[in-house]
Amino acid sequence: MQDPRIRIFVIIVLSVAAFISIAGAALAFLYWICLPGRFQCIKRPAAVLFLSMIIVVSVITEVTTGNGLSYFIRMTVILLLALYAYTAYVPGEFFRVSVWLFGPRGFDPGLIAEMSMDALNDLEDDSSKIRIALRQKEVPLGFHTLVPVIGMFVLNQIRRAHDQADLLTVRGYRNGGTLCPRFHPEILDYVSGIVAICMLFIAILPVRDVFILLH
Amino acid sequence: MTLTFEEVSYQRDQFRFTANGIFEEGVHLVSGLVGSGKSTLAFIASGLVPPGAGSVHRTGIRKSLLSMQFPEYHTTGITLNDEIRSWGLDPEAILASTRLFARGEQDVNVLSRGELKRLHLGCVLSADADLLILDEPFSALDCREKRVICRRITERGYGTVIICTHEQTWLPPVDSIWEMKEGTLVSCGRVPAAIPRWSLAPRHIRDLLERGLMPGNISPESVMEVACRTRE
Numbered sequence: 001m002q003d004p005r006i007r008i009f010v011i012i013v014l015s016v017a018a019f020i021s022i023a024g025a026a027l028a029f030l031y032w033i034c035l036p037g038r039f040q041c042i043k044r045p046a047a048v049l050f051l052s053m054i055i056v057v058s059v060i061t062e063v064t065t066g067n068g069l070s071y072f073i074r075m076t077v078i079l080l081l082a083l084y085a086y087t088a089y090v091p092g093e094f095f096r097v098s099v100w101l102f103g104p105r106g107f108d109p110g111l112i113a114e115m116s117m118d119a120l121n122d123l124e125d126d127s128s129k130i131r132i133a134l135r136q137k138e139v140p141l142g143f144h145t146l147v148p149v150i151g152m153f154v155l156n157q158i159r160r161a162h163d164q165a166d167l168l169t170v171r172g173y174r175n176g177g178t179l180c181p182r183f184h185p186e187i188l189d190y191v192s193g194i195v196a197i198c199m200l201f202i203a204i205l206p207v208r209d210v211f212i213l214l215h
Numbered sequence: 216m217t218l219t220f221e222e223v224s225y226q227r228d229q230f231r232f233t234a235n236g237i238f239e240e241g242v243h244l245v246s247g248l249v250g251s252g253k254s255t256l257a258f259i260a261s262g263l264v265p266p267g268a269g270s271v272h273r274t275g276i277r278k279s280l281l282s283m284q285f286p287e288y289h290t291t292g293i294t295l296n297d298e299i300r301s302w303g304l305d306p307e308a309i310l311a312s313t314r315l316f317a318r319g320e321q322d323v324n325v326l327s328r329g330e331l332k333r334l335h336l337g338c339v340l341s342a343d344a345d346l347l348i349l350d351e352p353f354s355a356l357d358c359r360e361k362r363v364i365c366r367r368i369t370e371r372g373y374g375t376v377i378i379c380t381h382e383q384t385w386l387p388p389v390d391s392i393w394e395m396k397e398g399t400l401v402s403c404g405r406v407p408a409a410i411p412r413w414s415l416a417p418r419h420i421r422d423l424l425e426r427g428l429m430p431g432n433i434s435p436e437s438v439m440e441v442a443c444r445t446r447e
Contacts, residue, residue: 126288137289
């Protein structure tokens with residue numbers, strides 16, 4: 001999908017569909033299977049971390065209130081969609097989409113979104129470098145190393161935020177700005193959007209009703 | 216002891232890295248512009264990142280160590296003493312060699328980046344590794360510290376040291392020069408024959424070459440020696 005507006009819209013619609021019902025999750029999963037670069041996005045270390053969290057919460061849900069399996073399936077599909085959205089993201093997209101959506105008022109939220117994505121990228125980069133350092137020292141990640149490692153993450157983020165603030169000040173930024181976003185949607189983008197909306201409707205309608213309608 | 220890159224390639228987004236060559240025992244300079252692929256070479260050479268294609272062979276290399284550009288990434292100790300011990304080294308000796316006397320119980324985070332880099336390089340250069348890969352070892356250091364690091368690399372006297380840097384002045388005497396050109400590793404050969412082939416040679420060396428003067432090596436001392444030589 002070339003057009004970020006349609007890609008973000010599709011991700012939101014499919015996430016809602018997956019959250020609403022198992023049928024929606026199954027359809028969203030089918031959609032995800034057809035996306036280019038789908039398997040690249042699950043190779044990220046963050047995927048394992050988030051999947052582990054979903055498993056833990058699902059087990060707790062199953063033990064306490066039931067429906068843990070349903071929760072696991074729905075949240076895993078949402079995670080896959082989120083990972084795809086993160087991998088497919090091109091710097092500047094949120095900025096452009098925000099200004100297109102909200103006009104001049106969208107400038108600051110777009111800027112914040114871009115900075116947040118930068119911070120996420122930096123965190124991912126930092127974590128891979130730290131893993132290398134630990135491996136070289138043959139030191140396992142434990143309680144003793146956790147404090148300096150987390151400290152490094154926090155300090156690095158503060159340093160970068162400080163540098164970014166300096167940069168914005170030097171460039172004369174106070175608030176707002178001008179941006180003229182341009183998009184080049186293709187036919188396939190529109191088709192993808194329509195298919196996602198159809199999937200959301202099927203997820204909202206109980207499956208039984210769909211078969212009644214078909215009859 | 217050799218490190219061989221055999222038809223190695225690595226792709227990341229639009230960037231493509233390719234390398235072919237043999238790093239023998241001694242000190243190697245890998246020179247290149249920012250973004251040319253020096254860090255990628257360092258990671259692949261250390262064995263921490265597998266190449267996309269081709270292979271990296273290590274002969275006689277028992278232990279390798281990569282020093283990343285930013286010393287913060289290597290920090291796993293709370294105090295300076297903890298950090299030095301995490302490298303399996305004696306804190307007293309390292310604090311003395313890096314001139315951070317009596318600061319062993321201080322928090323690592325109170326050090327400036329330059330001080331942290333000094334401490335980090337002090338540990339790395341004292342570690343028992345026969346393949347040492349230094350990615351931008353001179354960044355965040357002042358001229359005096361750069362000179363100290365050059366001296367320590369020279370004094371090491373064993374194993375293979377690969378220095379990936381865009382530093383132009385403070386360099387130790389090296390055995391071979393390599394260049395990274397838009398993601399491709401190019402060998403200039405052994406020093407001193409490599410010096411005229413070094414396209415990214417610093418201005419002061421190119422000036423000497425244009426005047427028909429050939430330095431014996433690339434260190435400031437070697438360059439000074441030939442620049443100040445009186446004609447007989």
